[in-house]
Amino acid sequence: MLLQFDPARLLAVAASELLDTPPDGTFDDLAQLALSITGAQKAFFTVADGRRSFWKAALGMDPAAGRENDIRDSPYHLLIGTGQPLIAEDAVTDPRIRDLAAVGALRIGAWAGFPVFSPDGYVLGGFYVVDRQARPFTPAQTQALQTLARSVSSEIALRQALRDSLALGAASAALARTLQDSLLPPRLPDPPGLDVAAVHLPADATGKSGMDVVGDFYDLFHTRGKNWAAVMGDVCGKGIDAARVTALARYTVRAEASQHTQPSTVLHRLHQAIAVQRVSDRFLTAALVTVRPAPGSAGFAGRYASAGHPAVLVRRAEGTVEELCAPGPFLHPDFPPDAARRTDTAFRLGPGGAVLLYTDGITEARTRDRGPLFGDERLKETLAATRGLDAAATLARLQEEAGKHSGGYAVDDTALMLVRAIPPS
Structure with a gap:
């Protein structure tokens, strides 16, 4: 698992409460001191979650350029991966960073940066300077930058200790929600010919909705050629x-689906990763669907495999609903991966047809007095009644009907994703 996606590190980033906050005089002063010491043109203090590098301080930058960039485009991700300083005296030729988009976009000739740590030792961000020209940095300059980076870490620890002493309980829900959001895609892509939508709904069975990170997750991504995976x-x-486990599963599936076309093989490889890495003893269920344009006809051809997960549902354009069967055991580090048998089930999505993936939170929806479950059959009936609706409207209808059944009470977290073949206009 890439260190930038480590849930413990993401939780530390959330606890810092620095993402998406205004510029701060203290950090700007330290950045200005870095410019004075090194003679560089730009100085940054950045904080990053799994996707983006947020510039808490960015001296020498045009404000119109914004305050963030993709973490993969910046040398900053190397600080997370190593926890060590990075000095690139000639960024254009340095093999570690020369191919990164930020080198050209930010006109980086030389780069000198140091990691900034959370109180418990996770890399939150980086403190670094940028020069437009290739140049050396003297030992005194690098020592000063390291001291300034430690000062940033100390300031963060001081502020966090103060906040925790004042409002420890009130902060926990916000921290959990931030970590949860980091484990879900910020937005779904737009595959050609497909209409997609997804939602994640937290439970309130304990009266503490959002107070803890849950294990429901979903993802939609391009694999290769014209193939997509959900x-x-x-x-x-x-x-x-x-x-x-969520982080390991999501990024393992992405990596393996780019190499293997059969969903059952991808789930087998995920099972192996869970058994080898043993990040937890929690078990996992998963459903994997792949789709590609159907050769010689309109619509899409799909394949589906399951690891103990609720069966996916296919809604045909005329409104009929079919439950796909692909039996397979759930995933657990103590189960021998090679003993598990999983099969792929083929299906087709004609124009207007859709496939629904979901967790059991929706079928187990019930009132506070433990009335009847929403159930599998009611879900199928509701899905059938959405004939003609697009993906977002379909999920909204499912949420609405489950909410009516339960009186707005959610006993378990729920994730829903719908992939629909766009009909001709």
Whole structure:
């Protein structure tokens, strides 16, 4: 698992409460001191989650340029991966960073940066200077930059200790929600010919909705050629252990689906990763669907495999609903991966047809007095009644009907994703 996606590190980033906040005089002063010491043109203090590098301080930058960039485009991700300083005296020729988009976009000739740490030792961000020309940095300059980076770390620890002493309980829900959001895609892509939508709905069975990180997750991504993959998963339990399994599952599936076309093979490889890495003893269920344009006809051809997950549903354009069957055991580090048998089920999506992936939170919806479950059959009936609706409207209708049944009460977290073949205009 890439360190930038480590749930414990993401939780530390959330606890810092620095993302998406205004410029701060203290950090700007330290950045200005870095410019004075090194003679560089730009100085930054950045904080990053799994996707982006947010510039808390950015001296020498045009404000119109914004305050963030993709973490993959910046040398900053190397600080996360190593926890060590990075000095590139000639960025254009340095093999570690020369191919990064930021080198050209920010006109980086030389780069000198040091990691900034959370109180418990996770890399939150980086403190660094940028020069337009290739140049050396003297030992005194690098020592000063390291001292300034430690000062940033100390300032963060001081502020966090103060906040925790004042409002420890009130902060926990916000921290959990931030970590949860980091484990889900910020937005779904727009595959050609497909209409897609997804939602994640937290439970309130304990009266503490959002107070802990849950294991429901989904993802939609391009694999290769014209192939796309959709995955839905549910990790047993909540908390940091569930988040670790979620992160491992999501990024393992992405990596393996780019190499293997059969969903059953991808789930087998995920099972192996869970058994080898043993990030937790939680079990995981997952459903994986792949789709590609159907050769010689309109619509899409699909394949589906399951690891103990609720069966996906296919809604035909005329409104009929079919439950796809692809039996397979759930995933657990103590289960021998090679003993598990999974099969692929082929299906087709004609124009207007759709496939629904979901967790059991929706079928287990019920009132506070433990009335009847919403159930599998009611879900199928509701889905059938959405004939003609697009993906977002379909999910909204499912949420609405489940909410009516339960009186707005959610006993378990729910994730829904719908992939629909766009009909001709």
